[in-house]
Amino acid sequence: MVIAFVFLASMTLICSFGVVLSRSIIHSALFMSGAFLGIAGFYVMLNAPALAAFQVLIYVGAVTVVILFGIMFTQRPQALHYRTIISRQLWPGFFVAIGVGTFLAYVVAIQDWSGTEAGNGLRSVAQLGENLLGVNGAPPIFGLLFEVASVLLLVAVIAAIVVSRRRVGDGVDRGVEE
Amino acid sequence: MPPQVQQFVDTLNAALPLEGYLVIGAIMFAIGAWGALIRRNAVVVFMCIELMINAVNLSLVAFADYLPDAGGFGVGYAVLVIAVAAAEVAVGLAIVLAVYRSRKTVNVDEVNLLKG
Numbered sequence: 530m531v532i533a534f535v536f537l538a539s540m541t542l543i544c545s546f547g548v549v550l551s552r553s554i555i556h557s558a559l560f561m562s563g564a565f566l567g568i569a570g571f572y573v574m575l576n577a578p579a580l581a582a583f584q585v586l587i588y589v590g591a592v593t594v595v596i597l598f599g600i601m602f603t604q605r606p607q608a609l610h611y612r613t614i615i616s617r618q619l620w621p622g623f624f625v626a627i628g629v630g631t632f633l634a635y636v637v638a639i640q641d642w643s644g645t646e647a648g649n650g651l652r653s654v655a656q657l658g659e660n661l662l663g664v665n666g667a668p669p670i671f672g673l674l675f676e677v678a679s680v681l682l683l684v685a686v687i688a689a690i691v692v693s694r695r696r697v698g699d700g701v702d703r704g705v706e707e
Numbered sequence: 708m709p710p711q712v713q714q715f716v717d718t719l720n721a722a723l724p725l726e727g728y729l730v731i732g733a734i735m736f737a738i739g740a741w742g743a744l745i746r747r748n749a750v751v752v753f754m755c756i757e758l759m760i761n762a763v764n765l766s767l768v769a770f771a772d773y774l775p776d777a778g779g780f781g782v783g784y785a786v787l788v789i790a791v792a793a794a795e796v797a798v799g800l801a802i803v804l805a806v807y808r809s810r811k812t813v814n815v816d817e818v819n820l821l822k823g
Contacts, residue, residue, distance in 0.1 A: 531719045538731050545735050548754050549742035561754045564735075568761045571728065575772040577782045587789055592757065592796050599750050599800040603807040615745050616816050622744030630737025637729035642773070647722040650772035651779035660783040671783055678790045685794030693801035695808070 541567030576650030728769035
């Protein structure tokens with residue numbers, strides 16, 4: 530457990546630093562999928578294998594591909610110096626991040642977690658499905674949240690199409706007959 | 708097997724305390740916040756926000772596994788968080804595309820139409 534934890538923690542943190550500090554934006558996206566893979570490994574260690582599968586499918590697969598599409602559509606070739614990719618808030622941002630990280634780590638570290646023990650997670654996928662639908666002892670609010678999430682996804686899909694749609698007549702419309 | 712080696716192997720096989728996962732989540736959240744504050748490219752800012760969401764998800768799942776009364780419900784919340792984050796990425800990248808089409812840039816400090 531300790532070896533796996535150290536490996537996954539170093540992978541996650543190194544990839545997170547890579548996202549922030551790499552000069553090429555493509556490398557940032559690939560580092561990001563590495564960090565997501567590390568998080569998926571943590572989910573396996575925390576008795577949530579179904580969630581790890583979701584993580585690999587949605588984050589490492591779908592979100593990374595969508596972000597790579599976004600990069601492909603929006604990037605001009607530009608000089609890759611740190612002066613051009615870092616905004617003027619370098620040091621204020623650094624101190625804010627150090628402060629937030631130190632505060633959060635301190636708060637969770639001084640807390641007395643002696644009553645906690647690993648292994649309370651539900652390994653079975655059937656149990657996770659019942660939890661998500663709010664049946665069989667799960668809080669019934671989950672049923673409502675499930676419905677709200679489905680409506681939210683539909684709204685997000687429609688909004689993405691509407692926002693990024695090119696209006697007829699703007700720019701080059703290939704295949705649109707006026 | 709000599710007892711020192713046995714003790715070392717036991718240490719390696721022991722379950723980790725909850726603080727380990729929480730501290731990893733906190734550090735990852737801080738790295739994501741740092742990147743979201745200092746990077747100019749809006750797509751990288753999105754990636755850093757995804758890192759922050761994942762850090763919080765890791766804390767949720769750690770609590771769901773470690774707290775005796777949690778009943779594993781944190782995993783259900785984590786699934787909902789993933790769904791909301793996916794929706795956020797879709798809408799956010801659409802906005803970035805729309806901004807790029809009108810301003811020809813995605814650097815967040817050059818899109819300053821609302822600046823007073």
